[in-house]
Amino acid sequence: MRWLAVLLGLSLASAAQAEIDVPRDAACLLVVDGAEVIRGTCKFTPIDRDGSFTISGLNGKYFAYVLVGRPGRAEGFWNGTAYAGKAHYPLGDLYREDACWVNDRASVCAW
Secondary structure (H helix, E strand, O other): OHHHHHHHHHHHHHHHHOOOOOOEEEEEEEEEOOEEEEEEEEEEEEOOOOOOEEEEEOOOOOEEEEEEEEOOEEEEEEOOOOOOOOOOEEEEEEEEEOOEEEOOOEEEEEO
């Protein structure tokens, strides 16, 4: 019976892990320095159990990362240049506000 409990535990852990890194469609908004960079349907991808995620426009032009450091606080990055493949541009420290992560410079939202 003990092996059955272990096997079931592994199956549940594998199923839960499968949710990470699986993109899904979402309604998104990315505003940087007052400019709307993404608005509308995007790809939302959870990247860690702590709530970290990435959003990317369906056209692949822009994307952003929100990396949660502690509950309600995160650090943001975006690609900054259309179609650039890396998120080298910092958005700064972000705080949670409903479905958004925001600061004076940026808003990263996904619903």
